[in-house]
Amino acid sequence: MPFLSASDARRVAQALEVLGEALCADDEVTREQAAGVLLGELAREGAVSQGPILQLLQLSWWPPPVKLAEPALGAVLTAVARLHAEAHEVDDAALLVANLYRAAPLPLRVLEESLGHERASVRKVAAGAVGRMGKGAVSLLPRLLPMLDDVEPVAGAALESLGALAPAAPEVALPALFDQVARAEGARQYLALTSLRSLLEEGRREDNPALDLTSLDVILSRLAEDTQVPIRLEAISLLGLGRLSSLTTVATLRRHLQDVSLDVATCAAVALLRVGAPPQEAASFLYRQLTSRDAPARTDAVLSVLEGLDGATLARMRDMLEAVAREVQGPVGDTVRTLLRHARR
Known part of the structure; x- marks a missing residue:
């Protein structure tokens, strides 16, 4: 579609709109033809619409057909090499690359090689895609670690992926x-x-x-x-x-029961219970928040934290929760009674 390479931004936008509709068509041939046009423009030397095309493919092209996955990967990496690492389109490209790997059995070798590419934008895309691919990319984790000392945009993407893959x-x-x-x-x-x-x-x-x-x-x-x-x-x-x-840890946590931020103070109370400190001080703090009738938003914030706790930690505040359950009715009391059922002695 020649309008994609036009100097008139309005014509480019019109072409992208038409192709975007075709990407979502019911007819498989129409979808593949639209994708082919967009991928061809991505890889073309001198192309100026890489950013909008990457965004369109990332948002609207799912699932990519297996037969187009490998050429799509090549086109995306070629396009990204022409972008600055700080460009927001690079993040779209990382999502798109992860989608391609989820949709087709692409060789990890391509991604591993991209982690060492001379262009920071390509390294950032590869580093960002690794974490979005889940357990299938765990084997690349050792290769990702040295990138924590790369230039900032790349190092940040590598750290995000490290965090995503850490549980695996x-x-x-x-x-x-x-x-x-x-x-x-x-x-x-x-x-x-x-x-x-x-x-x-x-x-x-x-x-x-x-x-x-x-x-x-x-x-x-x-x-x-x-x-x-x-x-x-x-x-x-x-x-x-x-x-x-x-x-020292207990003293730090006790001090933060008086933190100016309720969120921090609540977190300190939970932390005190988790480290095995005597529960009275932390439980008293939480009791005051849960029985406060003047600040429902405060009560809701504390309940939100307690709902994310494990049974063992809830068990350490069982006496406090039972007292709140006896005294408070309505949604707060109902939630506390639910928490009690999860508390483990």
């Missing part, structure tokens, strides 16, 4: 996540914290032994005092999820 290969992912928590900064450190916390929470739900986070004790205690609420939340959650029952 914790023995490989955990040392890298520990390292990132210890030495990364800003958004990357936050991402490492959230990835590590998700992994530990999943392990707790499955009754796996708590991981020893002693090597991170000092760092987590420092991050618990960060000025940013999200960082404090993640650090305090990890202090509660690891085998960190030191006096």
